[in-house]
Amino acid sequence: MVRPGAGVVSLAFSSVAFSAALLCAAPQDAARAGAAAQAALPRASAAAIEADLRALVGFGTRHVLSPVDLPGRGTGAARDFLEARFRDCVERSGGRLVVERQQGQVAVRRQGMPAECTVVNVMATLPGTSDPERVYVVAGHYDSRNGNGADGQGDAPGANDDGSGTCVALEVCRLLCARQFPATIVFCADDGEEQGLLGSALHAKALAERGVFVDGMLGNDIVGNTLGMDGERRREYLRVFSYAPSGNDSSGRSLARALSWTARRMDGFRVQLVFRGDRYGRGGDHRSFFEAGFPSVRCTEPREDFSRQHQDLVMREGKPYGDVVEFVDFDYVADVATLNALAIAELASAPRAPTLVRVEGARDAYDTFVDVGEIEGASAYEFVWRATTAPDWEGALLVPATALEFGGRNASARQVLKGVCIDDVVVGVRSVGADGSRSRVTAAPEPDATAFRAAATRGR
Numbered sequence: 183m184v185r186p187g188a189g190v191v192s193l194a195f196s197s198v199a200f201s202a203a204l205l206c207a208a209p210q211d212a213a214r215a216g217a218a219a220q221a222a223l224p225r226a227s228a229a230a231i232e233a234d235l236r237a238l239v240g241f242g243t244r245h246v247l248s249p250v251d252l253p254g255r256g257t258g259a260a261r262d263f264l265e266a267r268f269r270d271c272v273e274r275s276g277g278r279l280v281v282e283r284q285q286g287q288v289a290v291r292r293q294g295m296p297a298e299c300t301v302v303n304v305m306a307t308l309p310g311t312s313d314p315e316r317v318y319v320v321a322g323h324y325d326s327r328n329g330n331g332a333d334g335q336g337d338a339p340g341a342n343d344d345g346s347g348t349c350v351a352l353e354v355c356r357l358l359c360a361r362q363f364p365a366t367i368v369f370c371a372d373d374g375e376e377q378g379l380l381g382s383a384l385h386a387k388a389l390a391e392r393g394v395f396v397d398g399m400l401g402n403d404i405v406g407n408t409l410g411m412d413g414e415r416r417r418e419y420l421r422v423f424s425y426a427p428s429g430n431d432s433s434g435r436s437l438a439r440a441l442s443w444t445a446r447r448m449d450g451f452r453v454q455l456v457f458r459g460d461r462y463g464r465g466g467d468h469r470s471f472f473e474a475g476f477p478s479v480r481c482t483e484p485r486e487d488f489s490r491q492h493q494d495l496v497m498r499e500g501k502p503y504g505d506v507v508e509f510v511d512f513d514y515v516a517d518v519a520t521l522n523a524l525a526i527a528e529l530a531s532a533p534r535a536p537t538l539v540r541v542e543g544a545r546d547a548y549d550t551f552v553d554v555g556e557i558e559g560a561s562a563y564e565f566v567w568r569a570t571t572a573p574d575w576e577g578a579l580l581v582p583a584t585a586l587e588f589g590g591r592n593a594s595a596r597q598v599l600k601g602v603c604i605d606d607v608v609v610g611v612r613s614v615g616a617d618g619s620r621s622r623v624t625a626a627p628e629p630d631a632t633a634f635r636a637a638a639t640r641g642r
């Protein structure tokens with residue numbers, strides 16, 4: 183039964199027959215209200231992003247083999263600039279923000295490149311107050327390339343790929359640095375992405391080796407062009423790619439849905455979930471985090487213009503090629519930064535996501551029993567569900583922690599979802615903090631065992 187104090191929320195914009203009974207109880211749209219952690223958070227500044235991006239592009243190239251000792255050109259100058267921008271935030275953070283360079287000598291597997299090169303990630307860490315071992319990462323890669331991936335001397339402005347994502351990381355740092363969050367947030371400008379995700383691999387590996395609990399990594403890569411090759415401008419949404427070893431409910435997919443949940447608070451902006459790790463034949467820094475076992479997503483503009491990526495600055499048949507700043511839509515980059523900031527503010531304020539979620543169908547009715555493990559700091563739990571074919575959560579039931587009875591060997595509590603037939607839906611639970619902040623959703627395991635599923639898809 184639905185306990186007193188529980189509120190059923192419709193997350194759906196289309197009608198969902200199986201949950202109609204629940205939706206009638208007290209329909210409201212909690213998503214629009216937002217968490218207190220997001221209240222009064224200013225939106226990102228397109229002007230600040232433009233200033234940063236013009237400065238980055240002004241260094242001519244940020245290729246890993248470009249000059250490191252020239253004041254106005256090459257990756258060395260870019261690293262100094264990025265570090266200085268992060269240091270500008272230290273005072274506003276009350277001295278809490280820790281700015282550092284993470285340097286490594288790493289193997290390179292690109293033809294024409296030396297067997298090893300130095301990569302330098304530039305990052306700023308805002309330590310969490312009560313759960314500092316839980317970490318969120320907001321990243322873009324600052325290195326760039328032109329038509330020849332091994333060319334460290336020629337111009338490679340890298341305005342959109344990925345000056346835009348780098349500027350998102352800088353701007354989100356400025357937006358959040360003066361606030362306090364229970365969890366730790368790392369703002370990162372990664373190096374060496376174009377040479378095989380080198381900087382992010384170094385970063386993810388270091389975090390994994392230290393046993394850090396990374397609960398989410400947002401890779402912002404190519405988030406600044408809104409004019410498609412078809413001449414149409416699309417600026418009302420962001421594509422969010424996520425890996426999943428199998429099925430549609432990996433921790434990365436859960437993180438992607440958390441972004442789509444957040445986007446509901448932004449007028450005229452939404453998330454387009456893409457249920458694959460990345461575009462065909464392409465990669466990004468979020469992959470390094472996925473491979474280290476951390477939830478991660480890739481944020482990318484709606485329609486890419488491939489004449490602006492990995493190109494020399496040339497004119498061919500009257501058409502300009504190259505990744506120049508003139509083609510960046512700064513207002514769009516600001517929307518992407520705002521979404522990143524809102525999402526991270528909520529996740530870093532929320533309790534941890536539930537670790538134990540199990541479901542069982544009632545045998546005498548079309549109800550679902552959900553067992554959830556207790557989470558420290560959770561003042562409520564939100565039970566969510568969606569049709570197995572639906573991309574995102576469609577129904578939700580918010581239950582105060584005081585209305586649940588935790589006990590037994592697993593310190594778990596049982597909630598009934600009346601009228602929800604488990605065989606037709608995916609069910610998950612997220613923790614809710616006192617200020618309304620929601621964690622990622624933890625989905626219940628599928629009924630078929632992994633080994634059975636692997637056998638069923640063999641030879642596909």
Ligand SMILES: [Zn+2]
Pocket residue numbers: 323343344375403404
């Ligand atoms: Zn890129």
